[in-house]
Amino acid sequence: MANAILQVESLVKRYGEVEAVRGVSFSVEEGEVFGLLGPNGAGKTTTVEILEGLRTLDSGQVSVCGLDPQRDPDALKQEIGAALQATALPDKMRVIEAIRLFASFYKRHRDPQELLKRFGLDDKKNAFYSQLSGGQKQRLALAMALVNDPRVCFLDEPTAGLDPQVRREIYDVIEELRRDKKTVLLTTHYIEEAERLCDRVAIIDHGKVIAFGTPRELKARSGGTTRIEVRLSQPASDGILKSLEGVVDAREVDGAYVLHSQRPPQTIVSLVKQLEAQGNELVSLEIASPSLEDVFIEFTGRRLRD
Amino acid sequence: MKNFAALTRMRVQLAFRNKMFFFFVIFMPFAFFFLWLGLLAKGIPARCAFYLGPVVAFNVMGSFWGLSATLVLFREQGILRRFHVAPVTASDLLASSIVANYVLTLPIVALELFFARVVFHVPSLGNPITLFLLVSIGIISFGSLGLVVASVTNTMQETQVLNQLLWLPLIFLSGATFPLAYMPRGVQRFGLFLPATYLVNGVQQAILNGAAPWSRYVEILSLALWACLTFFLSAQLFRWEPEAKVPRRAKLLVAATAIPFLLLGVVENMSDRVLVEARTALERFDSGPSSRPPAMGVPIRPPANAKPSGGN
Numbered sequence: 001m002a003n004a005i006l007q008v009e010s011l012v013k014r015y016g017e018v019e020a021v022r023g024v025s026f027s028v029e030e031g032e033v034f035g036l037l038g039p040n041g042a043g044k045t046t047t048v049e050i051l052e053g054l055r056t057l058d059s060g061q062v063s064v065c066g067l068d069p070q071r072d073p074d075a076l077k078q079e080i081g082a083a084l085q086a087t088a089l090p091d092k093m094r095v096i097e098a099i100r101l102f103a104s105f106y107k108r109h110r111d112p113q114e115l116l117k118r119f120g121l122d123d124k125k126n127a128f129y130s131q132l133s134g135g136q137k138q139r140l141a142l143a144m145a146l147v148n149d150p151r152v153c154f155l156d157e158p159t160a161g162l163d164p165q166v167r168r169e170i171y172d173v174i175e176e177l178r179r180d181k182k183t184v185l186l187t188t189h190y191i192e193e194a195e196r197l198c199d200r201v202a203i204i205d206h207g208k209v210i211a212f213g214t215p216r217e218l219k220a221r222s223g224g225t226t227r228i229e230v231r232l233s234q235p236a237s238d239g240i241l242k243s244l245e246g247v248v249d250a251r252e253v254d255g256a257y258v259l260h261s262q263r264p265p266q267t268i269v270s271l272v273k274q275l276e277a278q279g280n281e282l283v284s285l286e287i288a289s290p291s292l293e294d295v296f297i298e299f300t301g302r303r304l305r306d
Numbered sequence: 307m308k309n310f311a312a313l314t315r316m317r318v319q320l321a322f323r324n325k326m327f328f329f330f331v332i333f334m335p336f337a338f339f340f341l342w343l344g345l346l347a348k349g350i351p352a353r354c355a356f357y358l359g360p361v362v363a364f365n366v367m368g369s370f371w372g373l374s375a376t377l378v379l380f381r382e383q384g385i386l387r388r389f390h391v392a393p394v395t396a397s398d399l400l401a402s403s404i405v406a407n408y409v410l411t412l413p414i415v416a417l418e419l420f421f422a423r424v425v426f427h428v429p430s431l432g433n434p435i436t437l438f439l440l441v442s443i444g445i446i447s448f449g450s451l452g453l454v455v456a457s458v459t460n461t462m463q464e465t466q467v468l469n470q471l472l473w474l475p476l477i478f479l480s481g482a483t484f485p486l487a488y489m490p491r492g493v494q495r496f497g498l499f500l501p502a503t504y505l506v507n508g509v510q511q512a513i514l515n516g517a518a519p520w521s522r523y524v525e526i527l528s529l530a531l532w533a534c535l536t537f538f539l540s541a542q543l544f545r546w547e548p549e550a551k552v553p554r555r556a557k558l559l560v561a562a563t564a565i566p567f568l569l570l571g572v573v574e575n576m577s578d579r580v581l582v583e584a585r586t587a588l589e590r591f592d593s594g595p596s597s598r599p600p601a602m603g604v605p606i607r608p609p610a611n612a613k614p615s616g617g618n
Contacts, residue, residue: 052391054546077393084391086548087384090316092323097316104312105392128323144388 005030005152005183006051013046020046022207023060028152028200031181033174035198037188037292039304044187044206045085048156051185052082062150065151078107081150083141085157091130095121095140098129099147106148119143135166142173152183158167159193171196189304191292203296210299215259218295225249225260227288228267233281240278245270253297258292308451309398309403317406330372331410339418343426354426356485356591360544362415364482366444366509367465367502369407371469373452378465381456386546400453400537407449408442415441428513436512436519439526442520444505447533451563453540458552458560477501481510486581487588494581499564500570501532507580514587524570532566539563 006028006098013021021043036044049055051062053069053076065079089098101111116122119139124132132140138158144154155174159167167190174197177184188194194201195215203218205210211218225248236257236265241250246263261267264287275282296304321327342361347353380386389399419437422428430436455472459465477483479493480502486494497503508525511517519526543556574580 054387054390074393077391080391082391084384084387087388089381089388090385091319092320093316097319098326101312101316102392105394 003029003031005059005065006034006185007063008051008144008190009061010048011047011050011062012043012058013043013050013055020207021050024202024204024207024209025060025159026202026209026212028185030151030183032199033178033182033184033186033197034199035186035188036204037191037194037198037201037296037304038204039189042189042204044154044204047184047204048154048187049084052080052084052154053077077203078148079151080154081145081152082154083138083145083156083158085160087141089129089276091128092271093129094126095129095132096125098140099143102144103147108149109147110145115143115147120169124150133166134162135169138166138170139163139173142170146177146182150182152185153177155184155186155187157187159188159190167193191304194292201292203292203299205296205300215292218292219290221295221298225262225290226264227287227290227294228259228261228264228271229284229286230257230259231255231283231285232275233283234278236280237278240274241271244274249298251297251301252304253301258297259293260294273280309394310402313394313398313402314405314409317402318409321406321410327372327410330368334416335368335418338364339421342420343422347426349426351427351429352591355430355514355586356423356510358419358422358428359513360482360485360514362418362441363444363502363506364477365415365418366411366441366505367448367476367482369411369445370452370455370472370581371592373403373407374450374455374459374465374469375452375462377453377456378459378462381545382548384548387548390546396546397541400541400544403453404446404449404537408445411445412441414446415445415576430513430516431515432511432513433518436517436522436526439519440505440508440512440522440529443526443533444509445527446585447501447536448505450533450536450540454536454543454560454563457540457543457545458556460551462582476500477531479503481506481584485584487585487587494584495575498574498580499567501529501567503580504528504567504570507584510587511583512618514590524574528566528570530565535566536563 004027008027009025011024012019021279024043024047035209036047046055050057051069053065053073056070064076064077067076067079069076081214096112096116099115103109103112115208119142120137121139121143124136129137142155142158145155148192158174159170162170171193174184174186178197186193186198193301198215200214201212201218211279212222241247241259244259246261246267247259248262249260251258255258259267272282293304321331339361342357343349343354347357386399419431423431451472455465455468459468479489479497480486480500481497482502486497486503486506487499504525508522511522539559539562543559
């Protein structure tokens with residue numbers, strides 16, 4: 001790929017006996033927001049931390065801005081910005097001090113005051129790190145990730161553990177990065193986040209990429225079908241749901257049945273008839289346009305949130 | 307170099323916002339200072355001069371507590387990881403903690419020396435250059451020991467246990483709290499294997515006898531060598547990640563920090579130089595050149611301890 005700023009080829013990482021990353025390959029082009037979507041423990045963070053130069057790889061090849069993170073960590077760190085998971089700053093460090101300190105580490109850096117303004121932390125600049133709320137800490141982490149005006153920005157689960165409103169605030173910030181044509185590698189286990197923010201997504205599970213493409217392409221795999229999720233009072237007999245009108249795929253996920261239908265109204269009518277005939281009852285019914293979760297279920301038979 | 311300076315400034319700044327710092331680095335040393343000089347030495351100038359060396363050495367040695375605890379805390383909280391993803395090296399971080407600790411501890415020692423002169427009328431501080439060299443090397447080497455402790459322990463709990471295990475022999479078997487010459491012969495011999503003993507003796511000799519730097523070359527060089535070794539090891543064993551466990555080879559490497567003083571201990575056990583110096587210092591202050599009777603109040607009978615009577 002001509003403009004690939006970040007390349008990963010057959011990446012493998014083991015922790016003792018456990019293979020956390022098992023042959024992951026993808027590449028990210030300059031100016032795109034690329035998402036690694038997958039459940040906890042899928043190997044997303046390990047992959048990102050190898051790219052950041054924080055962990056060593058066992059086999060495969062990675063390149064970030066044309067640099068090898070293991071051979072050239074110092075040059076690499078000048079070019080990248082990162083908001084890590086499970087990190088903190090000293091409790092008694094003030095916001096402005098943190099930004100200034102980290103700015104001083106880089107050859108090229110942005111104006112700390114301007115960054116704080118942009119991330120809505122201007123009125124908190126003299127607050128201690130320990131006095132910030134979860135959302136403010138995360139905004140500070142994002143501001144710090146941009147302090148060196150990086151060529152590639154790694155955001156590892158930037159909204160994990162935040163309440164929905166704060167999460168939306170962070171989305172706005174990341175959308176702004178996208179408008180600025182920043183290259184961003186984002187990891188998440190939230191479908192909504194990947195669909196809304198990412199230009200392209202790699203769905204990752206058990207250390208492997210299981211699907212890859214733009215959110216639209218991935219969803220199109222469901223063949224323009226509508227997702228119908230039903231719960232029944234008794235288990236449905238085998239094959240019966242698949243034979244309903246318009247249904248192209250049906251499977252059981254966590255006690256519910258997920259159907260993909262090309263003709264939802266007909267499917268529902270025939271479903272109700274079938275259930276009546278069997279003395280079964282409909283407990284709940286949800287209709288949604290297909291999401292990346294359906295792609296995940298299609299490949300793994302599990303939900304992403306597990 | 308720029309990173310190192312910025313990090314040092316940060317560490318000093320953070321120290322002043324930390325209540326623990328005020329307690330352990332300011333309150334405790336002064337409490338110990340006034341307790342020993344005021345009560346144990348009864349404020350008698352010649353006695354105060356005798357105890358000043360051990361008190362200063364005690365304060366200097368305390369460096370390793372704060373450094374090990376802070377580094378482990380930073381690692382456990384994931385603060386080190388944030389620095390790791392920035393262009394900051396392990397040496398930048400370690401050297402900045404050593405220097406920040408030096409900058410914070412030296413004024414306390416200077417104040418203690420000042421109070422010793424002004425409040426307790428200690429007749430002389432001896433040779434200031436030797437004193438400065440030993441105090442400086444002492445702060446750096448014991449600070450580095452703290453960094454090694456942080457490198458070989460996985461949790462704060464382990465760190466505090468190891469700190470205690472090191473601290474107790476260092477203060478009780480080196481002459482830092484009670485004069486070495488009071489101790490049983492076996493303890494005195496064991497003390498010669500501890501770096502603390504050389505710091506205590508060196509500082510005491512500098513104050514009492516105005517010993518010139520070249521006459522204390524054994525203390526100065528051995529502590530300086532030890533400082534280099536411990537700092538080098540702490541950089542080798544440095545871990546950024548909270549979940550990274552201590553590699554087994556680390557434990558072997560740490561044993562290497564004991565080598566200089568194991569060797570020196572053998573040599574000094576053969577020559578008895580340090581023990582003779584410690585005994586002479588004690589005898590001199592016991593018979594006291596002071597205008598007031600020196601042994602007033604506190605019963606000081608070295609032979610009673612040196613040769614414990616059979617029944618006890």
